[in-house]
Amino acid sequence: MDVRVQSAGPTEPFLGARDLFTTEHDLDLPVNVHVRDNPDSRTWTAHYDDHHVLNISRQAANSAMARPLALHEYSHMRRHETDHPSHVQSTREALYLALAGHSVERRTLSHCYQIANHMKDIYADDITLTVAPADRLVAFLESSLAAALADRPADPPSWTRLTPAADPEITAVNAAFALALLERHDCIDDDHRLYDLAHAAANDAVGIELAAFKRRFRDLGTDPDAGEYRRALVEATREYATRSNYAAD
Template sequence: MDLRVLGGAPADPFLSAADLFETEFHIDYPVFVRVHDDPDSRTWAAHYTDRHVLNISRKAATSAMAREFALHELSHMALNEAGHASHYQSTREAVFLALAGRAVERRKLAHCYQIANHCKDIYADDLTLSVAPAEKLVQFLESQLATAVADRPRATERPGTQLVSNGSDPEITVVNAAFALALVERHDLISSDHRLYDLAHAAADDAPDISLPTFKEHFRTLATDPSESEYRRTLVDVVKNYVVGSNMAAD
């Protein structure tokens, strides 16, 4: 694999990820790792006609999870080159089909795109977990969910009211918890008494209009190699369930 690290970050985690990834998979196009100084910059892969770019913050690139982040993004690149339906279906199209004729809050619309990304991430992690140990990923999922649950808005002392805060959104936190459980169950990574289950149920208690089991099954049962139309239907269903299903429950 032709991989080059730009931006002065240590190259070792990325080269190690590339060597490990190539034991099972191959990426034809060159990969450029672009390190950003913004500590809040998310890690993502961009795909072009002649190269891939792995974008990552300097904080993430120098963290203990750097190799795992790189493996995940290399998996996205491999799926892109393979023409996997999850990496070619337009998220905007699926969201439009799911929500046509409905007025949707900007907050929930942003969540719909995050949910669609979870579907893509399931497929990427299918590859990642076939070449790398799962322990650090499970710890990362647990840590992220614990932080979100601890940061959730708290109810006030008056019944029927809620404290407004800048904390994590309880509804998308439930979906994120469902994603974490779906991934670990899909690969049989944890036991039924793992703390991740307690955290997920705590998240679900804060947003009863969002069904943790429903979204877990959506993610866990994603077909390995769906056709374009099958994947589009799946994406439409999961987005519609989040917006329409929660509205129906609220009504």
């Protein structure tokens, strides 16, 4: 597996992740790593005929999460190389099918794309968690959800929301994804703090059933064919769009 760090910045996280990844898996195409100066840049990958690209912010590349993030992205690359339905099917086509006959706001549509990304992440991390312990992933998901719960207005004094004023529905879905992924791989105990955080998120999300979305993510088939995966994606996004407060028939 050929990993080339193209920018000035740390190399160890990406090479270390490569060494760990190749204990169980491999990539046919080389990986070009680009460390971006923009601290707001998300870690993301692009795929070409002769190579993959991993883009990561300098801040993330120098953080404790750099190696786990690289492992996660290598897993996405592996799914792409093996033509896994979650990584090669058109998300746009599936969403058009799911939302046919419904009128949804642009924000709701972006949330549906996020649900599709969660489903991709489930399959990527099915690989990641075969080569790396889940400790940092668990801590990352817990801190991310805790931060979302804490990000709420201080006024008025009678405020009772438990999650941010913006988009509590997708916050609840994100919580369902976190629990689903960790339950899928037996990474947390029943009394883990994430359950309390997830239920707090669900309490503020009208029309979103935490248990239902958790089940959808957790129980995704390990080796679906194209039709099975499309059906799972259509059903999940349709459930979100038609139950959320942003949808209108």
